[in-house]
Amino acid sequence: MMCINVDSLPINEKIKDILKKRGIQKLNPPQTEAVQKGLLDDKPLLIVSPTASGKTLMAELGMVSHLINKGGKAVYATPLRALTNEKYVTFKDWEQLGLKVAMTSGDYDTDDYWLKDYDIIVATYEKLDSLWRHNSPWIKEVDYFVLDEFHYMNDPERGPVVESVAVRAKRKGTILALSATIGNYKQIAEWLKADVVATNWRPVPLKEGVLYAGNKKKDFVVMYKDGTSRKVYGECPIVAFTLDVISKDGQVLVFRSSRKYAEATAVKISQFMNFVKLNDKKLHEVAESIKEVEDGGSNEKEALYNLILKGVAYHHAGLSKGLRDIIENAFRDRIIKVIVATPTLAAGVNLPARAVVIGDIHRFNRKVIGFTEYIPVMEYKQMSGRAGRPGFDEYGESVVVVRTKSEVDKVMQRYLNSDVEPLESKLGSESAFYSFILSIISSEEDVTERTLTEYIQDTLLPKELAKKYFKQALNWLLDNEFIAQEGEYLTLTKFGRRISDLYLNTFTAVTIKDVLTRNGKGCELAYFHMLAYTPDGPLVSITKAEEDVLLDELDCELFIEEPYDEYELSNYLSSLKVAFIMRDWIEEVDEDTILGRYGIGSGDLRAIVDTMDWLTYSGFHVASVLGLEEHKEVLEKLHMRVKDGVKEELIPLVKVPGIGRVRARLLYSHGIKTPEEIIMNPEKVKQLLGPKLGEKIVREAARAIT
DNA sequence: TCGAAGAGTGTGTAGACAGCATGTC
DNA sequence: CTACACACTCTTCGA
The missing domain is CATH 1.10.3380.30 (Sec63 N-terminal domain-like fold)
Structure with missing residues (x-):
């Protein structure tokens, strides 16, 4: 396919300038196809393509041309706060065109009630759902919806919200759904009433293989999907492969199925890092910054400090945000060579590496006692897709560690040569379905049974199932006094309104x-x-x-x-x-x-x-x-x-910004018990907290009172 | 007598969304 | 609804 030059795009010159400033001269194949299918003309599209294939840019072009040609507002929905943040920063670029960009989610809050003045709003799916429930007036003006990481619809817990957002977006405007590869994209596109752009195009080619660990000697074999193979030598398969990549100046992302394994594997790799040349000065700086993190535990900091000096770190949700940020950034800056992580890093922010090691393909399922399952193919793709840094690596390499001979073929078949699972409706559970009904009643006006039936028909749920759940849901919501019937209209009770607003299950x-x-x-x-x-x-x-x-x-x-x-x-x-x-x-x-x-x-x-x-x-x-x-x-x-x-007595003190449980207790134990007393004893506060911090706290206290 | 290899046993097991109220130096 | 991986202990076997 001929790729389109930015110059020849039928768009505003200013848009072209911004693209060129980013170093983009030419669209890539999937982007070109999207443009040909009407991306710039407000056409609904489902884009199905791998990680790092430039989907974000498509979303930007879609949103911006919509806003410029038709006005209105665009919402960009993501499944993770971290992604919301990442996209927000990227989209800020477009403020050069006079567009205003905002983001909103549970903890990053640009500003909710000002959102009416913004053109592009980045939000999590749940937040968007919540905004609809609250009937924010500006939300009616949104007529362009980018649904990022749309395959999240398959998640049993979070998926129902993605689906219900899609159902509503479909009625209210243009949908641009972005997804990793999915099996049944044609069916999904039909459901979304969108055209499809589906590719396997990647900016950096990916070599997939298995790392066979069967023999107990110190050489291990990597067998690639394309039939080729090579050997690596070392203490154990993961160490051998990892050191091989690092010695060729690459970085490695190792995935393990539990935190304990991740930590143990990181320690093991670090024991062999003496043979690798590292930037000790930079590593030292990073390690020191770990020590200064405010929200980390002492043991975690100690463990990470020692690992980082050797260029290795582990990463999982047990670590505080501060620690994770340092590790991610140091890896991005190529200072840390190896991260051993749980699936946190598979779906999260953009953090590619030369090579990816998938240490386990089984995972414990805590919902069924004694049940271990194979990880979904989708998750395999998410992990392996992290291999290959655009601009740095010629190709990316991902290997699955396989421990027995019989598993070699199994893994090849199940993961390397398999299609990803199809997307299915996850609204077919009581809890998800009831919440869906409640959210429609709380956001729409004059809702009748007929309104609800129409919405339900727009979901991906099989018709029979939908019918069954519908009756059940209405009865349950009426019985438990979430909703009431007034003639043919269904309305929320005070209780139901509260629950919906609080976003409670x-x-x-x-x-x-x-x-x-x-x-x-x-x-x-x-x-x-x-x-x-x-x-x-x-x-x-x-x-x-x-x-x-x-x-x-x-x-x-x-x-x-x-x-x-x-x-x-x-x-x-x-x-x-x-x-x-x-x-x-x-x-x-x-x-x-x-x-x-x-x-x-x-x-x-x-x-x-x-x-x-x-x-x-x-x-x-x-x-x-x-x-x-x-x-x-x-x-x-x-x-x-x-x-x-804090205990009750400290409540007045912690209301002052900059004072948490520790500082509040310190002040209190020295007789300073309220913001007023902070202001009255500035010298004592400075003495207790240090001159700089003390002064700031006194200022904050003064502001808190007024 | 020692040590390596193998059999048996016990233990633990990923992640992360949502409210509210306010203007970040 | 279909476990695994690891650490640890105990057992066996050969030199």
């Missing part, structure tokens, strides 16, 4: 409602446990040792009784562990102590606290809307203590 809502109405005031632990034991609660793993003692350590009565079912019991205990963690947290137990006591990472603690913050807030509002005054008071107080992890 309907089953979470019913659990909270039932527990609170049936019980009087309980202990802190009981509230935390109830909230954690809902579908929206955080999950933590429990060891055998913990399993035995958790119930013994219980010193007050819970709201919910111990279940008999084995699976439910493990959830029950997991929630109890969350409750204990939360109680320690708001009792100001030292962070390192909490991490050690419960065997979790700093990133885990942050995630648990965030979720519980939202849930205590939600619990407070549920109690409030139900008129349960006693519970409402307790939950309100808990919520205020959860965010910063």
